[in-house]
Amino acid sequence: MYFTALLARTDDGWEASDTELDDVESLDELAELARASSPDDETVLVCIEQEGAWFGLVRVDGEDDPRVFVSDAARAMRSAYGEILLTDELLGREPDDQDVLDQLVDLDGTEDGIGDEDEGDDEPAGPDAVPRGPLGDADILADLGIEAGTVLKLAPDDALSEIADALGCADVLEAVR
Template identity: 30%
Template sequence: MPSGPSNLFAAAFSRDGDRWSGVEVDLSSAEIADDVTDLVQESLGLSGDELALLCVEVEDEWFALVRIEGDAEPRAFISDVQIGGDRFGEMFTELAGAAPSTESNDLGVRPAGDFDLLDDLGVSSEELLELSMEEGALPGDTLSVIAERLSFAEELDRLR
């Protein structure tokens, strides 16, 4: 299996009322997509139906969001399905329910997955799509904007 990217950052956030708390998540032991959910729940110490949101960014290449709620199937969004062949790109593309693109990158970024996963939290599908396709925006900057809208920007900054 291809190796992972050299500069991957992953942090998971859980919400208790209006307050979010976060932890950095080490995804190095994740071998399949299901491992991601287990690592997030373990890192946050979740035991029930709590909402968790995993934010992943890889250098200047792509970002992913994974929403986890109890035993429900995780919902995921990835900013670009044309991310190459590293194992994390493949895992998050699978979580987003998309097939990695074999086409050239000439088409620009190609977001995929559940565009509605943040609707009830205050970021519409249109906004998520627009943010992910904003020309010149780095994945980390886009995640910062999303974190600001969802009120966990300070937690994200603390973990970076």
């Protein structure tokens, strides 16, 4: 089960809205969706949580390139939403390497990202393997008072709630849950 929300910083504090990402196919489209939610080019955080498996954050500040953090890249790669966040640039590989992407996606139709590790499957090997664990910009929230070390230690089950609490908008986020 997924939870997705946009947190937009305004002059009056943070505003939250739940959002569907079913029609979003790329990080660029996700960034445009975030920008559309903040007419004043303020900071927008796209929050994605897959229950018990991983969470991801995308930060959009005006027209700047989006900044991305994913708590567990290997689990996120087996998710349709995770695939949006895990760009070739973030993974450090050439954009034309689509065969590797096809190999990493769970082809059995499940997107829960849970179970494969528990069944003793080996991690994908080689230079194009998606790492287990965090990937991206852990300093994504540093200027908002949440240091990289804190972001790296957040558990997927309550990460978004803890982030919202630290930002002072827990009630706003919970209202859209």
